[in-house]
Amino acid sequence: MFREPCSTFEPRRGKDGVAHNPLVSIVxxxxxxxxxxxxxLDCLVDQEIMDWEAIIVDDASTDATAAIVAGYVEHDARFRMLSSCAYSAAGARNSGISTARGRWLMFLDADDWVDAGFLAKMLAALEAAPDAVAAYCGFRRVMPDGELTPSSIPTEVATQPFETFARRCAIRTHALLVDRKTIVELGGFDVSLRTCEDWDLWQRLARLGKRWVMVDEPLAFYRASPNSLTRNSTQMLADAEIVIARGFSADPRVKQPASAHANGAIETNGRTASEALAWFALWNAVSDCGCGRRSISPQTLRALPAGRKWAREIAKVAFDGLTVGSLSVPAQLAARWGRFGGSLTELITELGKVWNDPVAGRRVQYHLEEMLLDVDDLAAPRRLARTLGIRVDIRNPTSIELPEGVDQIYAYLMMDGQIEAVVQFGVLGKVTRRHWIELARDFVPPERLIHSAARLARRPPVHAPQQGAGADKSDISASEALSIAGRRSDRDGHFGKLARLAAEARGLVRSSAEATEPLSVPRRASAADGHGNDRTSFWNRRFATEDPWNYGSSYEQEKYERQLEILPAGPIGRALELACAEGHFTRQLAPRVGHLTATDISAVAIGRARARCSDQPNVEFGVLDFCADTLPGEMDLIVCSEVLYYLDDLAELRRIAKKIVEALALGGSFINAHAFVLRDNVERTGFDWNTFGAQPISETLAATEGLVLDQSIQTELYRIDRFRRLSPDEVATEPMIDHAPIRARLEIGVARNIVWGGARALRRDVARSERRQRIPVLMYHSVADEGPAALARFRLTPAAFHSQMAWLRANGFHAIMSEQLEWFIANRHPFAGRPVLITFDDGFQNFADHAWPTLRANDLTAEVFLVTDLVGASAQWDADSGPPTQLMDAATVRRLAAEGAFFGSHMATHRAIDGLSSSDLASELLRSRMFIERWTGRPTTAFAAPFSVTDRRLGRLAKECGYRIGFGGRHGPADLDCDPIDLPRIEIRGDRSLDDFVARVEAVLEER
Structure with missing residues (x-):
């Protein structure tokens, strides 16, 4: 590669006649x-390091180049001149390399320069890394008007140099110091390449696997020129295809490659040679647009990834290509949109067609336009393809008509020549003066508006927002937002069109084939004394609903059977049942005794019990308060179960125990059944009730004079004891203790109060003692044992989910809903105890099958975000990963809502919102909310963005469509400083352990 047939050079020598070998040779x-x-050349003279030589290769110049070089050579012995007729940068550089004597090489094109500290800083980095083969720094482009672009430095070169250079040329030629001997061994630059020859050499250098060190400063300056070869996109693309192909295969020019790179770059996660070429083609295609050409077919971009996560990267590459093609610094691009905007928009539209996904193309367009306006001063209105950038005087705003195709506004809200806020929002039509005033009230601190926007609106100033002036803190309810929209007189204005979309959504809901069934309401009975605060009134209110404890359940029936098992042997003459409730156990006990007196404090309950046992002639009923009234005496058996918890305290229990002893005949038995309660012993399974339970009840009865425990049946959840009244001279014997399993299925009303295995913290205790500023909002998707491997991250097994919910329950967490979270934030009210918000995206049927029963069993609930157009269908957005998962249907949603689940919007179609037009976005927000409200019978105010993708339009447009709470793409706990319309969540992954889950949640607890 070093062949140079017509080069001449006369080396300069020192005073002793021996040529000096400098530290750096600059070609x-x-x-x-x-x-x-x-x-x-002046930038070299200015270097802080003196030990260098500069070899200027005059490559067949016909102007004054040689004379200029001669002047430097004459005055500074470090400059040398070489004449060449290579007619290419590669050949000329090779000529210089062949005569270079330095330890390090630098390549400086004749129109570029470096900072005065370049050599000193680069050499210092190399000295600190003796195993390095090269050092590189950042660079800035210099436009023809002298303006500089921001610094650019690719950090990935320092960590993966070969994988980087296999795909792209990441650094400028003169932003590098490289080992000379290595370059010579590699053969120098490839003279067959008209462009990309530097990329090709860096790729070969990186294939050696040696270290590259980064100097994180913009020390190199690259002059952008209309005559640069980099603007010849056809040649660039042809040469790049050669270089990329070499990067993805073995390269025989590199004699000793690192073993990892011997066969070329690794094609992982779609990062193929064709994709790398497509990225380079994109840069050149956009550069072409910038300089008024269209020489590259959009078909060359087919291999670009169309996924939503790549949209911003594509926009970044386009942004960079546009600066070079248009010879503009970023701050000038929006103002110069008229020169290239049409061809650029056409290119992006065609890219969407190549992908067969116009939404993906629109997403790129939105991202690019946002990037352009982010660096613009909006000194004049900027009319882009989909965005209007504008300054608005909030003291005197005027109506703005939307140009065709524009559906979002990027605005500086100005007052007294100062920018008060930067706002970006979706628009459907004309933005009126009143609209601007409302925006100012939402975004600008109220103290600034007292004499301006608030006065103009003839409304009192709003309260100060909790976050900065740029945060949208408006509080628009669904009814308020849409009623406001309906009042707008301008049908072509933003709110007029929003009202029309709302009307269309209501029409769709009304015409839906899905019938609305009223939620069932439990049958209630009147309670004559239902409004007092005494004990009788309390129990009458309990029995206002028939069968309040589901006495017919298998769990209750199993307890009844065991109470009958523990009855004393022999005939039982007179029996008394205290707190017989509605007579379910009464009916089973009556055949086992001679005469049964069944009593309860509630006349409502006694009425039902009497009706239930009307065919039992040996039973009499009566209203009796066993705490206050005298008990009938000489009873052979007294039964009193599941009611002693309700006594005021153990002192009252001791008093009642004495009354029971006095009511028993000598040798008579007292049977009671009560559950274990966590408050008595948090280390064992028990019910999380705020009362005492079976353990102290049994201990108190056993300590009562005249009573002795005869027999006990004990399970994990409850114990049934039979005590006996001793005769005066009788000696107590050891009781018989039986341990029995619970075979019955636990109804949800029972299961939700149980904490299995004991608790580490009780809800009521932490509610009293703990206050915090932040809480975990957990994000789940699917709960199933099986599914596509590609979606394993989003899928927990039912067993894993059960373990997580059991841990939350055992550690004192209670579930709240998004509306409650919004209230805490709005009022800046610290959270009491350990609240957790559990959310599920998508609305899979496996939520109803697996997650919901587990949640209910742990006394928790969740908020599920539904894709309303697909309710009852399947998750087609996951079809590329395997068979789509079934989604809940409307009937299931209705049933779960009646059982205590909550629902919000995951939009109507599950399309990422950053690619939707503002009209489509508003339509989905409205339609989704209205369908959920129809199914659940409750207001819907929360949404979660599909794929956790948001943009700057979403928050305000969602509020205008009736939402108050939103979950976007931010990760972490929610705190009192959060914007309720953009709340963060913590993703709970299926490929992580329970320990990882615990660590994530406990990390939130630790910061109160």
Whole structure:
């Protein structure tokens, strides 16, 4: 590669006649460079390091280049000149390499320059890394008008140099110091390449597997020129295809490659050679647009990834290509949109067609336009393809008509010449003066509006927002937002069109074939004394609903059977049942005794019990308060179960125990059944009730004079004891203790109060003692044992989910809903105890099958975000990963809502919102909310963005469509400083352990 048939060079020698070997050799190819060469050579004279040589290779120049070089050579022995007729930068550089003597090489084009500290800083980095083969720094482009672009430095070169250079040329030629001997061994630059020759050499250098060190400063300056070869996109693309192909295969030019790179770059996660070429083609295609050409077919971009996560990266590459093609710094691009905007928009539209996904193309367009306006000063209105950038005087705003195709506004809200807020929002039509005033009230601190926007609106100033002036803190309810929209007189204005979309959504809901069935309401009975605060009134209110404890359940029936098992042997003459409730156990006990007196404090309950046992002639009923009234005496048996919890305290229990002893005949038995309660012993399974339970009840009865425990049946959840009244001279014997399993199925009303295995913290205790500023909001998707491997991250097994919910329950967490979270934030009210918000995206049927029963069993609930157009269908958005998962249907949603689940919107179609037009976005927000409200019978105010993708339009447009709470793409706990319309969540992954889950949740607890 070093062949140079017509080069001449006379080395300069020191005073002793021996040529000096400098530390750095700088090769400067120059062809007709009379305009820029002096600037390049002066930057070398200015270097803080003196030990260098500069080899200027005059490559067949016909202007004053040679004379300029001669002047430097004459005055500074470090400059040398070499004449060449290579007619290419690669050949000229090779000529310089062949005569270079330095330890390190630098390549400086005749129109570029470096900072005065370049050599000192680069050499210092190399000295600190003796195993390095190269050092590189950041660079800035210099436009023809002298404006500089921001610094650019690719950090990935320092960590993966070969994988980087296999795909792209990440650094500028003169932003590098490289080992000379290595470059010589590699053969120098490939003269067969008209462009990309530097990329090709860096790729070979990186294939050696040696270290590259980064100097994180913009020390190199690259002059952008309308005559640069980089603007020849056809040649660039042809040469790049060669270089990329070499990068993805073995390269025989590299004799000793690192073993990891011997066969080329690794094609992982779609990062193929064709994709790399498509990225380079994109940059060149956009650069073409910038300079008014369209020489690259959109078909060359087919291999670009169309996924939503790549949209911003595509926009970044387009942004960079646009700066070079248009010879503009970023801050100038929006103002110059008229020069290239049409062809650029056409290119992006065609890219969407190539992908067969116009939404993906629109997403790129939105991202790119946002990037352009983010760096613009909006000194004049900027009319882009889909966005209007504008300054608005909030003291005197005027109506803005939307140009065709525009559906979002990027605005500076100005007052007294100062930017008060930067807002970006979706629009459907004309933005009126009143609209601007409302925006100002939402975004600008109220103290600034007292004499301006608030006065103009003739409304009192709003309260100060909790976050900065840029946060949208408006509080628009669904009814308020849409009623406001309906009042707008301008049908072509934003709110007029929003009202029309709302009307269309209501029409769709009304015409839906899905019938609305009223939720069942439990049958209630009147309670004559239902409004007092005494004990009788309390129990009458309990029995206002028939069968309040589901006495017919298998769990209750199993307890009844065991109470009958523990009856004393022999005939039982007179029996008394205290707190007989509605007579379910009464009916089973009556055949086992001679005469049964069944009593309860509630006349409502006694009425039902009497009716239930009307065919039992040996039973009499009566209203009796066993705490206050005298008990009938000489009873052979007294039964009193599941009611002693309700006594005021153990002192009252001791008093009642004495009354029971006095009511028993000598030798008579007292049977009671009560559950274990966590408050008595948090280390064992028990019910999380705020009362005492079976353990202290049994201990108190056993300590009562005259009573002795005869027999006990004990399960994990409850114990049934039979005590006996001793005769005066009788000696107590050891009781018989039986341990029995619970075979019955536990109804949800029972299961939700149980904490299995004991608790580490009780809800009531932490509610009293703990206050915090932040809570975990957990994000789940699917709960199933099986599914596509590609979706394993989003899928927990039912067993894993059960373990997580059991841990939350055992550690004192209670579930709240998004509306409650919003209230805490709005009022800046600290959270009491350990609240957790559990959310599920998508609305899979496996939520109803697996997650919901587990949640209910642990006394928790969740908020499920539904894709309303697909309710009852399947998750087609996951079809590329395997068979789509079934989604809940409307009937299931209705049933779960009646059982205590909550629902919000995951939009109507599950399309990522950043690619939707503002009209489509508003339509989905409205339609989804209205369908959920129809199914659940409750207001819907919360949404979660599909794929956790949001943009700057979403928050305000969602509020205008009736939402108050939103979950976007931010990760972490929610705290009192959060914006309720953009709340963070913590993703709970299926490929993580229970320990990881615990660590994530406990990390939130630790910061109160």
């Amino acid at each position: 400067v190819p120059a062809h007709n460079a009379e305009v820029t060469l002096a600037r390049a």
